[in-house]
Amino acid sequence: MQDSRPVAVGMDVGGTKTHLRAAAGTDSVADHIRPSRGWRPHDPSAATAWLATLVGEVLPAHTRPSAVAVGAHACETPRQCEGIRLALQERLQVPCLVVGDAELLVPAAGLDRGAGLVAGTGSVAVGRSADGTSVQVGGWGAVLGDEGGAAGLVREATRAVWAAHDRGEAPDTLAARLTAAFGVGEVPALGGALEAATDVSADWGRHAPAVFEAAEEGSLLAHRVIAEGGRALASLVARLAARGVPVDDVVVAGGTIRSRPALYSAFAEALFDAVPSARPQVLQVPPVEGALALSRTLLRPVIR
Known part of the structure; x- marks a missing residue:
């Protein structure tokens, strides 16, 4: 008998690798890592096609996503993320959310609010103000910024x-x-x-x-x-x-x-x-857990 539960999909698209996890309730549906080759976040059409293709290739046959949340490397402004979100939602016909990859840290830690700080090759800090507005500081690249990275x-x-x-x-x-x-x-x-x-x-x-x-x-x-x-x-x-x-x-x-x-x-x-x-x-868990948590929030209106 086919599982009718909603399938939440979360993706952490990093500069080097991409991690996708999907779950129906607490049961795993997919867990897949691949290189981020071809990821072009400054081209909404190309980014949408890349994400949609990944979802189609990784989810099991006859399994459709019910919601998709993406934390995306080099998605640097709310306008850029919103452009990809709208295009992806139109293509998949399910609720979608696209944020910068650093925004996955707080939900991945099981928190509703707080700040996420990344210090890898570069550095950036992100959070949301009381009204939900996304705020990013740093992340300006090695020539001008990225202090501490x-x-x-x-x-x-x-x-x-x-x-x-x-x-x-x-x-x-x-x-x-x-x-x-x-x-x-x-x-x-x-x-x-x-x-x-x-x-x-x-x-x-x-x-x-x-x-x-x-x-x-x-x-x-x-x-x-x-x-x-x-x-x-x-x-x-x-x-x-x-x-x-x-x-x-x-x-x-x-x-x-x-x-x-x-x-x-x-x-x-x-x-x-x-x-x-x-x-x-x-953070003690993979950031993709934050994407999966955000995807589940998109399902809340339809979960009985």
Whole structure:
């Protein structure tokens, strides 16, 4: 006998991989991960076709979604997300929701409100004000922002060793680690190495381990860069609070901050100073759980 229960579909479309989960009630219908190749969020038609094709390929035969929620990488403004949502809803003929992928963190943690903070290759913080308006701060890319993310840490570390060089100081461990990572022979050559990057965020960010390794080896410059990165991440949360977003709960995700205790500690300490009421927690489940939770909210009017 065919299951007649509504099927909720949640998708976490990241920059590298996409995770889809579908469930009927508490029973799993699908759980699938694939590369995000072909994801074009700035083209609503192409994005809609990509998402709809994924749903069609992953759900079992003769199974239709009853609601779809998507957390989408590089969906940077409410207008952009709404354009994809409208097109997807028209195509699938079911309730749909599209938000930036960082907005999955709070519902994934089982919370109704709070702030989501991502510090991976880049950095961004998101939340919703009391009237439900989506608020995003940060996320401006490695050239202009992303402080506390991997690429931003490398950029600031390079600035720190350049400043030390200009002061006439001998290269320390951070300088040695960075020049080795970029394959150059001296500190002044780091500028050309950074400018030669073809994918700035990825090409800079992959060298972030050099910053943390230098700190572990006693580099004061590296320690300062990490501490400043933590303060920058805390300032993102403080900006959300200043714009009316409840930040008592701050859900943290992203490969850099999750894998580097020094950065998380710097962030947590700075957050206590900036917003004493804020409680940070590291997300313990895949973000797609947030998409599935949002999809279930779309089903509430039809669940008996």
